[in-house]
Amino acid sequence: MAKYIFKRILTAIPLIIVITILCFSLIHLAPYDAIDAMTTPKMSPEMVQMIREKYGYDQPVYVQYIRWLEGILNGNFGYSIVTKTNIFDELATRIPNTIKLVLPSYLTAYVISIVLGLVAGSHKNKWLDKLIDGICSLWIAMPTFWVAMLFIYLFGYKLRIFPILGMHTVGVNTLSDFLLHFITPYMVLTLAFIPDNVRYVRSSTITQYSEDYVMVQKAFGASKAEIMFKHVCKNVLLPVITKLGMALPTLVTGAVITETVFSWPGIGPYFIKAVQGMDYPIVMIVLILSSTLVVLGNLLSDILYCVTDPRIRKMG
Amino acid sequence: MAMNHSQKKRLENVWEALKHDKIAIFSIIFLALILILSLLAPVLPLEPNKTDVAHMLEAPSSAHIFGTDEVGRDYLARVIYGGRVSLLVGVLAMLMSVTIGVTVGILAGYLGGIIDGILMRIVDILQSIPWLILVTVISIFFKQGLVSIIIVIGFFSWMEIARLVRAEVMSVKEREYVLYADFAGVPLFKMVLRHLIPSVLPTIIIAATTSISNAIMTESSLSFLGIGIQEPLSSWGKLLQSAQSNLQNAVYMAIIPGLLIMLTIFAFNKLGNLLRIYVDPRVMDAGK
Amino acid sequence: MKENRVLTIDNLTTTFESHKQKIQAVRGVSLHVDEGDILAIVGESGSGKSVTMKSVMGLLGENADVQADHLELLQKDLLSMSEKEKRKMRGKDMAMIFQDPMTALNPLKKIGYHMIEVLRRHQNLSKAEARKVAIDMLGKVGIPSAESRMDQYPHEFSGGMRQRVMIAMALCCQPRLLIADEPTTALDVTIQAQILQLLKQLNENEQMNIILITHDLGVVASLAKRIEVMYGGLIMEEGTTEEIFEHPTHPYTRALLHAIPKCESGCRERLEPIPGMAPSLANPPAGCPFVTRCRFACEECKKGIPSMRAYSDTQSSRCIFTKEELDEKEKKEEEK
Numbered sequence: 012m013a014k015y016i017f018k019r020i021l022t023a024i025p026l027i028i029v030i031t032i033l034c035f036s037l038i039h040l041a042p043y044d045a046i047d048a049m050t051t052p053k054m055s056p057e058m059v060q061m062i063r064e065k066y067g068y069d070q071p072v073y074v075q076y077i078r079w080l081e082g083i084l085n086g087n088f089g090y091s092i093v094t095k096t097n098i099f100d101e102l103a104t105r106i107p108n109t110i111k112l113v114l115p116s117y118l119t120a121y122v123i124s125i126v127l128g129l130v131a132g133s134h135k136n137k138w139l140d141k142l143i144d145g146i147c148s149l150w151i152a153m154p155t156f157w158v159a160m161l162f163i164y165l166f167g168y169k170l171r172i173f174p175i176l177g178m179h180t181v182g183v184n185t186l187s188d189f190l191l192h193f194i195t196p197y198m199v200l201t202l203a204f205i206p207d208n209v210r211y212v213r214s215s216t217i218t219q220y221s222e223d224y225v226m227v228q229k230a231f232g233a234s235k236a237e238i239m240f241k242h243v244c245k246n247v248l249l250p251v252i253t254k255l256g257m258a259l260p261t262l263v264t265g266a267v268i269t270e271t272v273f274s275w276p277g278i279g280p281y282f283i284k285a286v287q288g289m290d291y292p293i294v295m296i297v298l299i300l301s302s303t304l305v306v307l308g309n310l311l312s313d314i315l316y317c318v319t320d321p322r323i324r325k326m327g
Numbered sequence: 328m329a330m331n332h333s334q335k336k337r338l339e340n341v342w343e344a345l346k347h348d349k350i351a352i353f354s355i356i357f358l359a360l361i362l363i364l365s366l367l368a369p370v371l372p373l374e375p376n377k378t379d380v381a382h383m384l385e386a387p388s389s390a391h392i393f394g395t396d397e398v399g400r401d402y403l404a405r406v407i408y409g410g411r412v413s414l415l416v417g418v419l420a421m422l423m424s425v426t427i428g429v430t431v432g433i434l435a436g437y438l439g440g441i442i443d444g445i446l447m448r449i450v451d452i453l454q455s456i457p458w459l460i461l462v463t464v465i466s467i468f469f470k471q472g473l474v475s476i477i478i479v480i481g482f483f484s485w486m487e488i489a490r491l492v493r494a495e496v497m498s499v500k501e502r503e504y505v506l507y508a509d510f511a512g513v514p515l516f517k518m519v520l521r522h523l524i525p526s527v528l529p530t531i532i533i534a535a536t537t538s539i540s541n542a543i544m545t546e547s548s549l550s551f552l553g554i555g556i557q558e559p560l561s562s563w564g565k566l567l568q569s570a571q572s573n574l575q576n577a578v579y580m581a582i583i584p585g586l587l588i589m590l591t592i593f594a595f596n597k598l599g600n601l602l603r604i605y606v607d608p609r610v611m612d613a614g615k
Numbered sequence: 616m617k618e619n620r621v622l623t624i625d626n627l628t629t630t631f632e633s634h635k636q637k638i639q640a641v642r643g644v645s646l647h648v649d650e651g652d653i654l655a656i657v658g659e660s661g662s663g664k665s666v667t668m669k670s671v672m673g674l675l676g677e678n679a680d681v682q683a684d685h686l687e688l689l690q691k692d693l694l695s696m697s698e699k700e701k702r703k704m705r706g707k708d709m710a711m712i713f714q715d716p717m718t719a720l721n722p723l724k725k726i727g728y729h730m731i732e733v734l735r736r737h738q739n740l741s742k743a744e745a746r747k748v749a750i751d752m753l754g755k756v757g758i759p760s761a762e763s764r765m766d767q768y769p770h771e772f773s774g775g776m777r778q779r780v781m782i783a784m785a786l787c788c789q790p791r792l793l794i795a796d797e798p799t800t801a802l803d804v805t806i807q808a809q810i811l812q813l814l815k816q817l818n819e820n821e822q823m824n825i826i827l828i829t830h831d832l833g834v835v836a837s838l839a840k841r842i843e844v845m846y847g848g849l850i851m852e853e854g855t856t857e858e859i860f861e862h863p864t865h866p867y868t869r870a871l872l873h874a875i876p877k878c879e880s881g882c883r884e885r886l887e888p889i890p891g892m893a894p895s896l897a898n899p900p901a902g903c904p905f906v907t908r909c910r911f912a913c914e915e916c917k918k919g920i921p922s923m924r925a926y927s928d929t930q931s932s933r934c935i936f937t938k939e940e941l942d943e944k945e946k947k948e949e950e951k
Contacts, residue, residue, distance in 0.1 A: 029452055040468070152593035154544060154564070156551050157585035160571060168575050223718035229674055230713075231733050231784065232706035241732070242721050249723065264457045268548060272571075283552050286463050298464050302456040309455070321768045322722060 012323065016314050023310045030302045031083075034295045035076050083299070089292040091285070098296055101281065106263060108178060109277030113265050116197050117258060120204030125251060127205070128212020132247075133239060135217055144213065147206040155203045159272040162195050176274040196273040200266055212251055219243045249319055256312030260304035264297070337605045344604050351601050354594035361591060365411040373404035376559060384577045394579050397569065405561060406583055412562040413543055413588070416477055420542035421535050423481025425488060429531060432492025433523070437500065447493070450486045458483070462545060466554050476555050480542045488534045495527045529605055536599035540592040547588050563588050619650035621792055621824045622671070622709075625685030629663070629670045632678050639899055640666040642848035648792065648826060653818050655827045655839035655856075657871070663848040664828050668794045672711055673701050689791055707737040710785035714797035716777035720769040726753075726780055727765035730787060737788045752783040756813060775806035782813065789821070796828045811838050832871060836860060841929065844868050847904025849920065854930030864924075864932040866909045866941060903934070911936060911944050 054062075070078070082089070088098040131143040167175035173195045174180065180188050219225070220243060228238050258265075263278055270279030278297065285293035317323040345351050364371075379399030387394040393402035435446040453461065462479055469475030499522050547564025549555030551571075556562045563584040570580035629641040641663045648654050656664040670681045671693070686693040689708055693701065705711075713719050720729055730749035734740055740748065746765070753761035756779040769777060778798060785793055795814065799807035815838055817823045827839055835842060835856065842859045844852045844867065852865040863869045900906060902917040909916070915935055925931040926938060934941070 026451065026455060029448075030455065033452065037464070037468075148596060149589070149593060152540070152589045152591075152596065154547050154551070154567075154585065154588055156548065157567060157581070157588065160567070160574060160581050161585070164574050164578050164581065223713060223715060224721045226674060227711075227713060227719045227781075228721075230672055230705055230711040232702050232704070232736055233732075234702060237736075242724070246721065246723055260457055264460055267459060268552070271552060282460075282463075283554075286467055286552075286554055289467055291467075294464055294467065298456065298460055301460050305455040305457060320723070322770050 012317055015317055015323070019310060019313050023306050026306050027303055030306070031080055031299060032076070034299050035079060037298075038291060038295050039072070083296075088296045091290050091293055093285075093288045093290045098293055101293075102278070102296070102300075105276060105278045105281050108275065109266060109270065109279070110262050111178075112193065112196055112200065112270065112275055112277060113262050116200035117204055117261060117265065119197075120201045120208060121255070123201070124205050124208030125212055125248070128209045129216055129239075129244065129247065131209065132213040132216025133220065133243070135220070140213075143209065147209050150202065151206045155199065156268050156272050158202065159196070159199045159269055162199050163272070166195050178276050196266075196269050196275055199273075200269050203269070204261075204265075211254070212247060215250060216243065216247050219246045222246075250316070253312050253316040253319060256310075256315050257305075257308045259308030259311060260301050263304060264301045341601060341605050345601060348601070351597055354597040357590055358594045358598070361410060361414065361587075364407055365414050368407050368411055371407070373401070373407060375400060375404040375408040375561070377401070384573060384580075386577070387579055393583055394577065396580060397573055397577075402580065402583065405566060406563070406587065409561045409563045409566050409584060410587060410591075412473065412556060412560055413546060413564070413591070416473070416480065416546040416556075416562065417539040417543040419477045420481040420484070420546075421538040423477065424485040424538050424542075425531060425535050426485075427482070428485035428488025428534070429492050429527075431485065431489040433496055435489065436493035436496025439497075443493075446489070450489055453483060454486050459545075459548065462549065463552075463554060466549065471554065471557050473556060473560055476546060476549065480545050484538060484541060484545075488531070488538070491530050491534060492527055495530060496523055499523050499526060529602065533599050533602050536595045536602065540595040540599075543588065543592055543595075620647055620687075621650060621652070621689060622648040622826075623685055623687040624667070624671060625683060627667060627670060627681070627683040627686065629666050629675070629682075630680045631675075632680065640848055641670060642899070644845070644848075644850055646843050646850065646853070648824050650824065651818070651822070651840075653815075653825045653827060653838055653840045654843065655829060655835040655841070656843045656845055657829060657832060657835055658845035659830055662845040664845045665796055667845070668711070668796065668826060668828060672705060672709065672794065673698075674711070703737075706733055706785075706790070707788045708790050709792040709794065710788075710790045711794040711796060712778070712781045712785055712798055715801045716774055716781055717801065719781055720777060722769055725766055725768055726772070729780070730765070730784055733784050734787045748787065749783075752786050753780070755786065756780075756783045757809075758783070774802050775810065778802060778806075778810055779813070782810075782817070786817070786821070786823075790823070792824050792826065793817070794826045794828070797830070798827070799834060800829070800831070807834070814838060844871070847899060849904060849933065850923075851905065851934075852930070852932040854927070858927065858930040862926075862930075862938070864926060864930070864938040864941065865934050866911050867905045868932075869941075869945075870908075870910075910948070911941060 086099050088102065090097060091101070127143050131140040134140045163175045166173045174192050175195070178189060178192050180192075225238055225243065228242055233241070264282075266275070266277065267279035267282060269275070270277045271283050274280060281293065282297045284290070285297070345355075377400060379395065382391070382395050382399045384397055385391060385395045385399075387402075391401050391403065393406055396402050396405060431446055431450075435443040461483055465483060466475065466479045469479060502522070543563075546555055546562060547567065550562050550564030551568045553568060556565045558565075566584040567581060567588075570577070570584070573580055624647065625645045627641055627644045628639070631638040631640060644663070644667050646654070646656075656667065658664045666675070666679075669675050670679070671686065671688075673681075673693075675681065683694060688704065691704075693704075696704075720726070727746065727749060730752065731742065731745040734745040734748055735742070738745075750761045750765060753764060758764055758776060758779050764772075769780075772780060782793075782798075793814075798814070799810050802810065811834060814825060814827070818825055827835070829835060839856050841855050842853065843850050844859070844865065846867050852859065852863070852868045859868060860872070863872055900917065902919055903909070903912075903921055906912045906916045921933050921935045923931045923933050924937065932938070936944070
């Protein structure tokens with residue numbers, strides 16, 4: 012197993028390197044010069060040249076790439092073209108905000124999905140299953156931002172029970188204020204995460220129920236509850252748990268749209284604003300960050316899988 | 328291609344399933360209606376761009392059954408013309424992604440070896456970038472507008488189709504009659520194509536319905552975020568963007584396009600599920 | 616009613632309903648198992664042999680409708696039992712093992728877990744006691760170093776070994792009736808013989824009564840004491856093994872016997888496949904189900920299902936012709 016994990020890590024590294032090369036090339040393709048981020052039009056050409064040399068922009072492309080990569084690894088993410096602010100500092104305050112919103116939503120959705128998926132899957136084609144599956148397919152068809160808008164209208168404008176924008180009322184920094192701001196986007200996001208997960212759990216429950224061992228268990232006198240909780244449950248949950256790893260990138264980019272609608276000070280509005288303003292350095296950093304997380308998430312998921320599944324665990 | 332017995336039987340299965348599924352019937356009627364309205368829009372007495380400052384943000388009434396928007400344009404006309412754009416993006420982006428996906432899938436599966444390796448690594452890389460981020464990033468390299476949004480969505484949503492087609496090609500290639508055909512002197516490529524198309528066509532059709540739903544959803548998200556369709560063109564997502572600022576006094580502006588997006592995507596997904604019965608008759612028993 | 620009767624099935628029918636279509640898988644089967652019996656149910660796939668026994672066990676899904684005049688296991692009426700009571704009998708009074716031992720065990724649970732679970736479900740044992748019994752059982756079915764094997768997962772066992780585990784699981788609560796559904800079909804020929812030998816030993820030494828479901832007459836010959844030949848959801852012929860092999864009466868039984876290679880006679884005899892296909896169970900023909908493939912069929916055969924004709928205390932056959940008539944027809948055909 013150790014050998015497998017080691018091999019798996021080895022294949023992940025080149026993938027990440029290729030992604031960074033891709034991003035770097037995109038930056039170079041982009042119709043802007045990295046030097047613009049550090050200079051102002053008022054500076055003299057000599058001064059610009061000095062800065063250019065200082066940061067190595069006169070070097071060949073591959074040297075620039077290595078310097079750039081080195082910088083990223085050291086947390087030097089560069090500066091925004093538009094606001095000239097340090098991207099790393101900005102992300103350091105925004106990512107925790109995003110996690111504060113996404114993590115509780117995802118975990119809530121996760122638990123609800125497992126329960127609903129198991130219930131639907133074990134009642135295949137009964138009314139309960141049809142109801143759950145029907146709601147899921149309807150919900151999947153709804154754009155998240157639309158749901159967010161309707162929630163804002165309902166809770167913010169009509170019922171006036173929750174504030175509609177941001178994470179805090181300006182100047183107020185209490186937990187209850189945070190929670191009031193938190194609850195609507197939390198609901199929207201939780202609901203957005205549920206349908207896909209329910210479907211996954213449901214279909215894997217159905218697959219497990221059609222396995223021979225379920226019939227064998229029945230033939231040996233197992234009750235429905237025993238089959239469900241002692242056998243099917245574990246077999247369904249194992250892949251579901253390992254799938255958690257794949258949710259890693261969701262922590263950062265899982266709520267771009269919801270955050271934007273609610274002006275939640277996370278990575279979403281920051282990224283969208285950067286895209287609208289053609290703020291390349293920010294866009295590229297988000298791109299690298301999120302795709303690295305995808306690769307790492309898949310890696311984590313694979314490792315979890317081979318740690319938990321006995322069929323793979325004992326292999327070389 | 329002549330229809331053989333089993334294909335006929337499968338079509339009968341689809342028909343049988345359709346007859347008992349009211350939601351599927353509704354979906355097909357709904358899609359047909361939307362499609363006809365979109366096609367006929369230019370000949371209908373609709374003026375999506377005529378402003379009327381005397382009737383701004385008017386709630387639905389007999390004069391304007393969907394109300395008017397913030398500059399007094401008839402919202403029904405806006406919605407129909409918006410639907411035209413949304414559907415156009417959906418269909419063209421789907422055609423593009425299916426074309427690329429099928430080509431890459433056949434090349435990778437048929438040629439194998441290094442080319443397969445390279446193509447599949449490209450798929451891996453493109454798939455390891457969160458999709459919304461990828462499309463957003465690419466969209467800034469294009470001048471914003473209708474054509475670029477179609478290209479962006481179409482060009483970066485072919486990966487799953489390529490995977491499916493590749494798997495199908497590889498399995499066809501391994502089948503005995505194809506191997507024998509090689510002995511018999513029939514060119515392998517011709518053989519693979521002949522057996523490939525019938526076996527991969529249903530997969531493609533289903534992928535196409537999913538692809539349309541995804542494209543419509545993505546277009547609406549991008550337009551909503553202000554990086555998709557630009558004025559004076561409009562799409563359902565774009566309409567929702569302007570609805571956001573009038574949410575408090577004109578909620579119908581948000582509800583109508585959203586409902587249409589939802590129903591359209593739902594209907595396309597339903598259609599895909601129905602076709603799945605054709606591909607895999609077992610689905611019928613699974614009741615999905 | 617005989618004292619030593621283990622299982623009585625009287626006129627069992629099983630109908631599946633799917634998409635408003637009724638499929639009659641079993642159309643009135645009657646049979647019985649006595650103390651010490653090994654009864655084989657022989658038939659092609661789709662003949663209803665497996666469904667019959669699954670109906671008795673109560674293993675079919677909710678779309679199956681099982682009816683019978685009489686269904687009795689160990690003097691207890693299965694028809695009037697609640698689902699809970701029936702569940703308690705499964706694994707304890709009757710157990711069933713299946714064709715594919717590769718998929719019959721939960722891949723994520725250890726062998727020991729499977730065994731101990733069954734033991735503790737039906738008997739009041741502590742974990743340690745159950746473990747001891749389980750190890751005993753594994754040893755009894757011929758699994759070497761049973762103790763350490765307990766903590767292994769199913770994928771670490773070969774197919775034959777897994778089937779032994781299944782049999783050990785079935786043995787755990789010493790059920791009076793073991794139903795073996797094609798227990799050797801998925802195994803290699805040498806392993807097949809070992810498993811059959813094991814079943815025979817269990818019948819002799821553990822007083823286990825066995826119903827063997829199979830399509831393979833070779834398997835039957837070496838093991839069964841009595842045979843039921845099934846076709847199209849009906850029993851076509853029944854008799855002792857000797858009667859069926861030496862004096863088959865029903866045309867279907869004869870055809871089956873012609874279809875197995877007889878290597879004792881030097882492999883010179885031509886194998887005769889049975890022409891045609893098994894009848895559709897959705898719209899079964901009104902008459903004898905074998906009519907379309909029977910070489911002796913006549914118009915009379917299509918009119919109604921023939922009743923069983925008894926030839927001895929043990930042998931009877933469902934054909935409108937008597938054995939003598941069939942013998943004569945066969946002879947005439949050969950002369951041609």
